[in-house]
Amino acid sequence: MPALPLIQHPPWYQLPTHFPNAHLRSAVVIGAGLAGCAVARHLAERHWRVEVLEHRSQIAGGASGNPAGIFKPQVTSEDSHVTHYYKYSYQYFIDYLEKLLEGECSFEHDFCPLLGIDGNPSQTARFIAESNTPTSLKTGWLAPAEFCRAQINHPNIHVRTDIAIASLQDDEDGWRCLDAHGAVLCETPVLIVATGSASIQFQQTRELPLQPLAGQITLLDAEAIQPAVTDIHCDRHFIIPQADGSYVCGATHHRTPSLRVNDADHRANLDACRKLLPRHTIDANKILGGRTSTRCVSPDHLPIAGAVPDFAYYEHAYDSLHHGRPAKSFPPARYLPGLYVISALGAHGISLSPFLGHLLSDIILNSLNDEKAAITELLHPARFHIRRLRRKPADRSAH
Ligand SMILES: Cc1cc2nc3c(=O)[nH]c(=O)nc-3n(C[C@H](O)[C@H](O)[C@H](O)COP(=O)(O)OP(=O)(O)OC[C@H]3O[C@@H](n4cnc5c(N)ncnc54)[C@H](O)[C@@H]3O)c2cc1C
Known part of the structure; x- marks a missing residue:
């Protein structure tokens, strides 16, 4: 793993120090998508008993339910903590994938040479030049629902x-999950909200600035692309x-919470395919169907992962941040004990989710090393509140 510069947390990013009933080694995860399944796996491997609650009749029925999705590295243009995080996280993902495949797990997948990074040749070249391990150059596709199941x-x-x-309640022993009629469905000392774009449905997580990003994939018959292609293009x-x-093509993006399968999005996907394969013919009459679902993003497009902050306390304790007083004059952060969230995986949930599951399990078990502790600031659930509180009150309308 590349070394990350070490940082000291300011009070508002200090990590939880109170771990209620952690000795019980028992947790509940709400949501069985890529995020929920990854954190469940990481806790289970550390000998915790984990219950995963999913409101659909099968797992991975939300954004994680497409028949196939791409994994490829992400980079930013500057050398920053974000770039370090992406590299660290991607290498973790490749190692994790290979470890799962060496074991008893099987899911449809394929590796292929580096596909390009968001279509930017100079960033791709720089990424290759700077990569210090061959694993970071692997890209490919896998079946997300099968990956979740594995x-x-x-x-x-x-x-x-x-x-x-429908709602969450806490007391001194931990958390209760309630249905829409107020009946208690489960009790747990440690609760993880991993409900994707629906992660703001609970009163405790409502303050998270999540934005839905709906999209559609298009399924094409084997005859649709002539001559046929056998490699991924992206x-x-x-x-x-x-x-x-057959082929899975995608995907469209809409800033709406939900979307029905529609012809306009099929056309947009086929237009994108034609740009990817300019020498092939693509027959619009050979569409087998489509699937829509909703990803979600945060305002800075990084995931959100960590202990759920006491947002009311943040507003009060850090209200005067804009005055520029020394960080040490502020009180330490406060969280809702035993409640955690993992969300905003954007369009890269396949490759981001394993490291996020690993990081969150380290936060829960209080076993972060300095490198991973540095990453917690980038992904901190209260970072948007802190950025807003740094502004003068008159300029604070949005995150
Ligand atoms: C069209 C499209 C194409 C994409 N392509 C790619 C790709 O090629 N590569 C890639 O890496 N990523 C891709 N993504 C993004 C990826 O799918 C997401 O980042 C990822 O699925 C998010 O996982 P999640 O677990 O956070 O959310 P979800 O998969 O949505 O999981 C949340 C789960 O919580 C459950 N839930 C919600 N509320 C409750 C409740 N109250 N009680 C119980 N359960 C609840 C839901 O039913 C759902 O199963 C794509 C997304 C879309 C929409």
Whole structure:
């Protein structure tokens, strides 16, 4: 792993120091998508008993339910903590994937040479030049729902489907998950909200500035692309050939909370395919169907992962941040004990989720090393509040 510069947390990013009933080694995860399954797996491997609650009748029925998705490295233009985080996280993902595949897990996947990084040749060249391990150059595709299933296939993980959590309540022993009628569905000392774009549905997490980003994929018949292609093609869009010869193409982006499968998005996906394969013909009459779902992003496009802050306390304790007083004059951060969140995986949930699951399990077990502790600031659930509080009150309308 590349070394990250070490940092000292200012009080508002200090990590939780109170770990209620952690000795019970028991947690509940709400949401069985890529995020929820990754954190469940990491806790289970550390000998915790984990219950995953999913409101659909099967796991990975939300954004994580597409038949295929791409994984590829992300970079930023400058050398920053964000770039370090992306590299660290991506190498972790490749190692994790290979470890799962060496074990008992199986899911459809394929590796291929570096595909390009968001279509930017100079950033791709720089990434290759700076990569110090061959693993960081691997890209490819996998079936997200199968990947989820492989991760939760662990003796310490129990999954309950058709369970919709409507609200959360806490007391000194931990958290209760309630249904829409107020009936208690489960009690747990440690609760993790991993409900994707729906992560703001609970009163405790409502303050998170999540933005929905709906999208559609298009499924094409084996005859649709002539001549046929057998390799992945991608820039911001993708064409993924499947074992039966058909193709998964995508994806569109809309700033709406939900979307129905529609012809306009099929056309947009086919136009993107034609740009990716300018010498091929693509037959719009060979569309097999489509699928829509909703990703979610944060305002800075980084994921959100960590202990859920006591947002009311933040507003009060750090209200005078804009005066520029020394950090040490402020009180330490406060969290809702035992409550955690992992969300805003954007369009890269496949490659981001394993490291986020690993990081969150380290936060929960209080076992972060300095390198990972530095990353917690980038992903801190209260970072948007802090950025807003740094501004004068008159300029604070939005995150
Ligand atoms: C069209 C499209 C194409 C994409 N392509 C790619 C790609 O090629 N590569 C890539 O890496 N990423 C891709 N992504 C992004 C990726 O799918 C997401 O980043 C990822 O799925 C997010 O995972 P999640 O677990 O946070 O959310 P989700 O998968 O949405 O999981 C949240 C789960 O929580 C459950 N839930 C919600 N509320 C409750 C409740 N109250 N009680 C119980 N359960 C609840 C939901 O049913 C759902 O199963 C794509 C996304 C879209 C929409």
